[in-house]
Amino acid sequence: MRFQYFYSVLVTNSAxxxxxxxxxxxxxxxxxxxxxxxxxxxxxxxxxxEFIGQGSGVVIGVGQVITNCHVAKRGKSRQVRQSGKTFSATMQYSDPSRDLCQLNVPDLRAPPVVMGTAKKLKVGQRVYAIGAPEDLELTLSEGLISSLRPHDGAEYIQTSAAISLGSSGGGLFDDQGQLIGITTFYNAEGQNLNFALPVDWIGELPKRAQGAPMVAKKSGLVWLNRVVALEYKQDWQGMLKLSQQWVKSEPISADAWFSLGIAHKNLKQYEQAIKAYRSALRIQPEYADAWNNLGNIHNNIKQHEQAIQAYREALRIDPKYADAWNNLGIAYGKLKQYEQAIAAYREAVLIEPEKASSWYNLGEAYSRQGQQDKVLEIYQTLHKLDLQIAKAYSNAFILPSTK
Known part of the structure; x- marks a missing residue:
């Protein structure tokens, strides 16, 4: 029933x-x-x-403050400052492997934030980081989500919003003022990188903190930060070497194998990439991003049927995975199965109506079928979203039909 709506209704509702x-x-x-x-x-x-440093924190409940463990555990004791007043704080919960600590501040009467989720974030989304850099009061920096990386069951956030020393433990907020992450300043591979821990981890903190003590070893986040820094630099050989070290250190980490797959893929070592993603999926079968990336590899080497199977697995796990729907459409298009491609692209634009590239692909599929009226309708949508893509679309699918 989903695909029986008239296309004009789809365009209008999406707009x-x-x-x-x-x-x-x-x-x-x-x-x-x-x-x-x-x-x-x-x-x-x-x-x-004696005072040895400061960080930031976010009020998540009455007398409850969340911050980074590398802030809270830096010294012997801690205090919280808010609106010129100082309050004693004690450790309530600690999860060093995720760098999240919760403080109990019984006399603090600050209002709690509105909690959002990192599960629906998109690259390019505008965000705001609020914290207190060293020797300064609260500051706001504005930026975009530059990367989302699956890690430990959630999306680890990289942002262009500036995060300075002292701002670690502050809040990353969406354009509604909802908390989506806890900011973390990190220096890796000679770069200052701005990360945020997904807000969804906060709810899991009490249960994880009550678990058995963890063996002291390099945290998965430390590995991930270094890997992402190399990925950001497009140092694929460096990323490959570090990912191999991560896999050796943590052979049952799906994220380590996932990172290895990314490195192999960008080095065009496709068979090794497939093996790495398959290893990640043996450890974590419900890893939608790994299924999607595996599908991309199969598409690259013209194994389109296998790509479709992988994308279908990703969509079984996450039916709202717009990129997987778009990639599924590409795979069907390569097989000249345009009806199925159109159905997949329509799902993609229903989920992310602002994504011009998916609209472009949908229009191309309609063009392949000779449905010029649909091609023209999509041009109107693209003209509102991205003039440059709209022009390229017109040159490819509209102007040739008028000659």
Whole structure:
């Protein structure tokens, strides 16, 4: 039943959804006014009660502050500052492997933030980081989500929003002022990188903190930060070597094998990439991103039937995975199965109506079928989304038909 709607209704509803989303975004000053009362400064003291540094924290409940463990565990004791007042704080929960710690601050009366989720984030989405750089009060920096990397069952966030020393443990917020991550300043491979731990991990913190003590070893996050830094530099040989070390250190880490697959793929070592993704999936069969990436490899080497199977697995796990729907459409298009390609692309644009590339692919599939009326309708949508892509689309699928 999903594919029986008239296409004009699809275009209209998608355009309205896009416009309503844009209209609802709050201005930066509104975001800061809304959430800054819930972001605090965390002061750290040594065994002699001497100040040794500061970080940031976010109020998530009455008297409850979340921050990074590398902030909270840096010294012997800690205090929280908010609105010129200082409050004693004690450790409540600790999960060093995820770098998340929760402080108990019984006298703090700051309002808690509104919790969002990292599960629906998209690359390119506007975000705001709020924290207290060293020797400064709260500051706001604006940026975009530059990368989303699956890790430990959630999306690890890389952002262009500036995060300085002292801002670690602060909040990353969406354009509604909802908390989507806990910011972390990190220096890896000679680069200052801005990360945020997914807000979804906060709810898991009490249960994980009550688990058995973890063996002291390099955290998966430490490996991941270094790997992402090399990926950012497009140093594929360096990423390959480091991912191999990660796999050797943590052979049952699906994320380590996933990173190895990315490195092999970018070095055009496709058979090794397939083996790496298959290893990740043996460890974590419900790893939608690994299925999607595996499908991309099969598409690259013209194994389109295998690609379709992989994309279908990704979509079984996550039916709202727009990229997997788009990639599925590409695979069907390579097999000249345009009806199935159109159905897949339509799912992609229903989920992400603002993504011009999926609309372009849908229009191309209609063009292959000779449905020029649909081609023209899609041009109107593309003209609103991206003028450059709309022009390329017109040159490819509209102007040739008028000659």
């Amino acid at each position: 309205l959804a896009l416009l309503s989303t844009l209209a609802a975004a709050k201005a930066p000053e509104q975001i800061f006014e809304q959430v800054s009362p819930s972001v605090v400064i965390v002061d750290i003291f040594d065994s002699k009660d």
